[in-house]
Amino acid sequence: MISLRSSGYLLEGVRRLGSVMLFLLQLLMRCVAALRRPRLIVMQIYNAGARSLIIIMLSGLFVGMVLGLQGYDLLQRFGSEEALGTAAALGLLRELAPVITALLFAGRAGTALASEIGLMRATDQLTAMEIMAVDPLSYVATPRFLGGVIAMPLLTAIFSMIGLFGAQLVGVQMMGVDRGVFWSQTQGSVDLHDVNEGLVKSLVFGIACSLIAVHEGYHAEPTAAGVGLATTRTVVASSVIILLLDYVLTALFL
Amino acid sequence: MVVAVRDVHYAVGGRPIFAGLDLEVRRGRITAIMGPSGTGKTTLLRLITAQIAADRGAVQVFGRDLATLRSREVYALRQRMGMLFQNGALLTDLDVFDNVAFPVREHTDLPEALLRVLVLTKLQAVGLRGATGLMPGELSGGMARRVALARAIVMDPEILLYDEPFVGLDPISLGVILRLIKQMNAALGITSIVVSHDVQELATIADDSYLISGGRVAAAGTPAQLRASDSPAVRQFMTGSADGPVPFHYPAPDYTAQLLGAEQA
Numbered sequence: 001m002i003s004l005r006s007s008g009y010l011l012e013g014v015r016r017l018g019s020v021m022l023f024l025l026q027l028l029m030r031c032v033a034a035l036r037r038p039r040l041i042v043m044q045i046y047n048a049g050a051r052s053l054i055i056i057m058l059s060g061l062f063v064g065m066v067l068g069l070q071g072y073d074l075l076q077r078f079g080s081e082e083a084l085g086t087a088a089a090l091g092l093l094r095e096l097a098p099v100i101t102a103l104l105f106a107g108r109a110g111t112a113l114a115s116e117i118g119l120m121r122a123t124d125q126l127t128a129m130e131i132m133a134v135d136p137l138s139y140v141a142t143p144r145f146l147g148g149v150i151a152m153p154l155l156t157a158i159f160s161m162i163g164l165f166g167a168q169l170v171g172v173q174m175m176g177v178d179r180g181v182f183w184s185q186t187q188g189s190v191d192l193h194d195v196n197e198g199l200v201k202s203l204v205f206g207i208a209c210s211l212i213a214v215h216e217g218y219h220a221e222p223t224a225a226g227v228g229l230a231t232t233r234t235v236v237a238s239s240v241i242i243l244l245l246d247y248v249l250t251a252l253f254l
Numbered sequence: 255m256v257v258a259v260r261d262v263h264y265a266v267g268g269r270p271i272f273a274g275l276d277l278e279v280r281r282g283r284i285t286a287i288m289g290p291s292g293t294g295k296t297t298l299l300r301l302i303t304a305q306i307a308a309d310r311g312a313v314q315v316f317g318r319d320l321a322t323l324r325s326r327e328v329y330a331l332r333q334r335m336g337m338l339f340q341n342g343a344l345l346t347d348l349d350v351f352d353n354v355a356f357p358v359r360e361h362t363d364l365p366e367a368l369l370r371v372l373v374l375t376k377l378q379a380v381g382l383r384g385a386t387g388l389m390p391g392e393l394s395g396g397m398a399r400r401v402a403l404a405r406a407i408v409m410d411p412e413i414l415l416y417d418e419p420f421v422g423l424d425p426i427s428l429g430v431i432l433r434l435i436k437q438m439n440a441a442l443g444i445t446s447i448v449v450s451h452d453v454q455e456l457a458t459i460a461d462d463s464y465l466i467s468g469g470r471v472a473a474a475g476t477p478a479q480l481r482a483s484d485s486p487a488v489r490q491f492m493t494g495s496a497d498g499p500v501p502f503h504y505p506a507p508d509y510t511a512q513l514l515g516a517e518q519a
Contacts, residue, residue, distance in 0.1 A: 124343035
């Protein structure tokens with residue numbers, strides 16, 4: 001009985017994965033055509049990116065400040081508090097900025113995307129487009145997907161920058177680490193490989209989060225409960241996938 | 255013949271919606287599709303617009319069998335159709351002007367000045383030229399439906415499909431929509447298919463009527479012929495009797511037995 005049920009879950013999981021991958025293929029096939037209408041994509045970068053700026057910047061600041069505090073406390077036990085710049089910069093660039101930005105993006109922009117598209121489905125807007133001979137995948141789904149993919153690395157970069165500023169604020173201004181040492185350590189220890197790791201992660205997370213949000217919204221049941229479920233699924237699936245992909249990507253980069 | 259539905263069978267999740275549906279829509283006429291709720295009237299519109307495919311039988315639009323068309327051809331065919339949705343289905347992020355301009359912008363490279371004239375003409379036809387700057391959320395139900403009608407005719411379609419155009423309208427808005435349907439048909443020569451269960455309203459505008467019941471056409475003819483029908487099913491629908499071939503009561507066990515049973519429990 002249990003094995004029957006678990007095989008059912010497994011089958012359902014595989015079916016969903018297949019459906020998401022097919023959807024990704026459909027979106028990719030429409031990307032070139034979508035790029036010819038940059039206005040739609042720019043609007044979505046604004047919606048997913050610019051509108052998430054405040055939450056990303058605030059979170060970046062606090063994460064950086066906590067990193068400064070914890071880092072200082074830990075490093076000073078070994079008398080190496082000058083390494084705070086290195087610890088903060090590498091921690092942020094390689095790990096914290098991409099992951100936390102992606103989690104916040106899933107909660108802020110992902111849910112907005114899923115519920116917007118789900119509501120468009122529920123109010124017949126997508127069907128109306130089809131009847132007007134306009135492909136909703138090209139007009140609605142692809143620009144939103146591309147907007148999310150482009151916005152994520154930009155948001156991650158901003159998160160890193162503000163986070164580093166936060167760590168500096170606590171480490172240098174409050175705890176008294178030497179400013180010159182902090183920045184020279186940072187400069188000396190970060191190389192292109194670290195920046196690339198963050199960039200690749202944020203791009204992959206951007207693709208995953210946007211794909212999940214657009215897919216869930218597009219396939220939402222056209223009812224109030226259906227749209228709610230699509231929004232919940234977006235956050236849950238995105239969060240788990242982000243953390244799973246993070247492990248895989250970290251292992252690949254080490 | 256603009257639309258021909260031949261022996262169409264269609265089922266959803268094993269539940270048959272159509273079982274041998276046959277009907278024809280003639281050019282330049284207003285055809286009413288009537289029937290009780292849940293008889294698949296909206297499903298019929300989805301078949302005609304090729305959103306879904308029949309399990310068996312053929313749906314022909316402009317003489318072409320929809321089942322044989324590729325998606326590009328379906329899209330080309332849809333450019334010759336317009337559809338008015340029950341709730342208007344306006345795009346919520348665009349204002350009234352941009353909503354009406356939407357299909358034109360997507361399918362043509364019309365200069366903005368010409369587009370403006372075209373959109374204003376269509377909005378004037380539905381009496382909403384003054385509402386160009388309003389967002390869909392600021393419109394009443396009747397206004398939203400009129401904007402949607404302007405959008406449906408902006409590409410000068412040959413067929414106009416109306417899905418329950420009278421639902422939830424106040425008497426004034428209802429009168430306006432009725433007049434517009436008649437006008438669009440007479441002035442622009444558009445073939446109209448109106449799906450509704452509002453018998454009285456349809457009778458004033460329809461040239462031909464079909465009554466669908468039990469997955470097939472229960473009666474066909476002019477509204478007057480339908481009213482004069484002596485078939486019990488047609489009479490019940492046309493007169494709105496609560497009980498008849500379509501029973502008032504959902505199938506249930508014996509009333510007394512069930513009540514007494516509940517008391518004992």
